[in-house]
Amino acid sequence: MKNSRSKIPADFEGRMERLQEIVTALEEGRLPLEEGMALYKEGVECSRLCREQLEKARHQLTIWQDGEEKDLILTDAVSGRQPDEEESI
């Protein structure tokens, strides 16, 4: 069990993991009340952050070209499914 005052992870999986960990710890119910309360708060915060993350979630699309990373803007021109449309670069 991590320290209840540990910082909430920045990434989604980390937060989900932490949330799960907290739920498990609370369900086991062996913690002192104060620690439990702190964990609960942290859990609520984790959940809130995760939800926020999901609500705002947009995949970022980049392209690795010529040894560097660039943003990739896809034109929506290609919407039909032409099996033979694949082209050589």
Next chain:
Amino acid sequence: MSEDMTIQSVRQLTEQLRRMVERHFPFVWVRGEVGNVSRPASGHFYFTLKDAEAQLQCVWFRQQQRQRGPFDPLTGEVFETPPPAPEELLRQGAELICAGHVGIYAPRGQYQLVVELVQPAGQGGLAQAFEERKRRLAALGYFAQERKRRLPWNPARVALITSPHGAAIHDFRRLAAPRGQAAHIRLYPAVVQGEGAAPSLVRALETANAHALLPDGPQVIVLIRGGGSLEDLWAFNEQEVAEAVYRSRLPVLAGIGHEVDVTLADLTADVRAATPSHAAQLLWPSRQELIQLLDDQEAALFRGMQRRLERQELLLGHLARLLRAHAPLRQLERLESTRRRLSFAMQRAVREMLVRRQRQTDHLAQVLRSFWNPARLAASTREADALEERLRAALPRLLSRRQQEFLWWEQRLHAGGRQLVSRAEEQRERLALRLTACDPLGPLERGYALVADNQGAVVHSVRQAHDGQELHIRLQDGALGVTVAQIRPRAGKTSMAVKGE
């Protein structure tokens, strides 16, 4: 396929059959002998493939007949001589290998092979190449289930290998948009078709794997390509591509072509998606699902806390009650009440004991009094004294009286004695006199006689005698026996005449 038992139209049934057949035979290689070739104005070829036991209707559409070229579209093999024209291949009685899918032509109720590729049999065509390569890679363990890795759940960093211009990337992005967390998808562009496709794919796979070692590197590789003909997808059957997939440090998710297309890269990949869209679905859970998961966790969190609090509250209440029960004041009260109870009991016991003792004492006192009364004692003493005194006084008196009495009796005895003697003397004299006077024989001396009967009894009266009776007459000097002769009572009196004997 619908499973209801309603009556169907021919069209409905045929449609079901068509779908079923297309699903089950999406791509087949068939070998047979060509027959019944016809080529109408449309430019399509219609023919049959047959062997000794069966025959198969085939159609080769004009659009698919683009086999012309200086190299093999599937293998990239450059022909020294141009490939044979379709009409050259489809000679009556020629042995051919045809590839394509099985379909149903509804208007004629006929199943047929929709041909994509035609090769002369025994020439080492694509089919053999594919099968042979597949066997070899399988033997090398490329497709072994035990080396398949799981995809990371809801990955944040994804390496996408495909063409930036194809349909695949669009499909993938569209399906990915409502799924998963905000992920960073980095495209490693590759040629996915035709010349140079295989090396390009291999390079992309290598670059992505190299980046995997960086802190922000991808967690998983997604290898996709839109649907196409067999030769369009052929690059994914190249051994070097399969090898690159096999060597990949990152798990590889492959979604190549349509659902029915299976390439060696697909078979080697850790996870195979049916299509690029499907790859996006396999890679990320839907965001709704994630939110639901979050909701569940939140609910569990709340429940857990609630239960905890309730438990604590219960415990607190219990402890508070215990505490109240054990408060010093209460303790004191309890002790006091115990003390009071014991005190009462003690008092009562003492009282009872006293009463009992009193009663005993009274009784004893009474008994004692009845035995040990001073007044009575004094009286008794006095009485005893008096008695003693009387006793003492009585004895000498008694003695003297007895003495006197004795003396008196002694005198009387002496006097009595003397008197008795004298009186006896006198009486003797008198008796002696009287005796002398009373001697019956005395009178005899003076002439009196004594008459007696035989028995000696004195006869006093004449009446005692009877005639003839013998009587004894005693005289002073003897006795006479006589017999009564006559009785003469005296006047007034009977007299008796005694006759002497």
